Amino acid sequence: AQSVTQPDIHITVSEGASLELRCNYSYGATPYLFWYVQSPGQGLQLLLKYFSGDTLVQGIKGFEAEFKRSQSSFNLRKPSVHWSDAAEYFCAVGENSGNTPLVFGKGTRLSVIA
Amino acid sequence: EAQVTQNPRYLITVTGKKLTVTCSQNMNHEYMSWYRQDPGLGLRQIYYSMNVEVTDKGDVPEGYKVSRKEKRNFPLILESPSPNQTSLYFCASSLGTSGYSTDTQYFGPGTRLTVL
Numbered sequence: 001a002q003s004v005t006q007p008d009i010h011i012t013v014s015e016g017a018s019l020e021l022r023c024n025y026s027y028g029a030t031p032y033l034f035w036y037v038q039s040p041g042q043g044l045q046l047l048l049k050y051f052s053g054d055t056l057v058q059g060i061k062g063f064e065a066e067f068k069r070s071q072s073s074f075n076l077r078k079p080s081v082h083w084s085d086a087a088e089y090f091c092a093v094g095e096n097s098g099n100t101p102l103v104f105g106k107g108t109r110l111s112v113i114a
Numbered sequence: 115e116a117q118v119t120q121n122p123r124y125l126i127t128v129t130g131k132k133l134t135v136t137c138s139q140n141m142n143h144e145y146m147s148w149y150r151q152d153p154g155l156g157l158r159q160i161y162y163s164m165n166v167e168v169t170d171k172g173d174v175p176e177g178y179k180v181s182r183k184e185k186r187n188f189p190l191i192l193e194s195p196s197p198n199q200t201s202l203y204f205c206a207s208s209l210g211t212s213g214y215s216t217d218t219q220y221f222g223p224g225t226r227l228t229v230l
Contacts, residue, residue: 009154032216034218036219036221041223041224042223042224043118043204043206043221043222043223043224044157044204044206044219044221045221046218046219049218051216090156090157094216095216101147101159101162101172102159102219104149104156104157105156106154106155106156107156107157
């Protein structure tokens with residue numbers, strides 16, 4: 001079965017600084033990978049997803065993620081963080097058979113300071 | 115507007131008093147699911163449904179029931195709530211046509227439940 005690890009529980013960055021959130025997955029075949037964001041008091045919203053093709057994926061709100069098969073990673077990046085990016089971020093993995101539920105990581109909480 | 119709605123948004127109840135949290139989507143999605151979110155544990159799936167009258171257990175189904183009599187609705191039922199079911203609950207839906215773990219999931223705003 002697939003699994004997801006987000007090694008960082010909480011990260012604090014300064015506004016305008018770059019950001020990288022780590023995600024490692026475990027799955028034997030090619031995974032379907034997602035990043036979701038949960039703003040305070042709200043449900044989760046999809047930021048971006050990777051199925052195949054170009055390993056650098058662009059998402060909404062200026063985020064991107066890079067799939068690295070050799071490292072089993074799908075790290076989320078943003079070159080310049082805004083205060084509104086403060087939220088909880090979840091990485092998730094799905095199977096390419098498509099008939100088993102999505103598995104979420106435990107999340108990384110991002111704080112942004114002035 | 116395409117959305118997933120949940121009601122109530124906040125609920126405080128007492129141990130043993132049956133409750134239902136409703137979930138409705140207006141996107142004609144086949145797949146719906148319920149998650150609970152707890153600090154340090156992330157999202158854990160409670161139940162999911164691939165279509166009307168088809169439901170299955172997720173990772174933490176104990177103490178919960180669901181039903182899917184109509185495509186748009188997927189209520190979560192706690193027959194006898196206990197304090198360990200105090201949590202933040204999310205309903206989600208997705209198209210379900212290309213695979214239940216590959217489609218984008220759309221989440222409701224959450225229901226914060228406290229069981230005293």
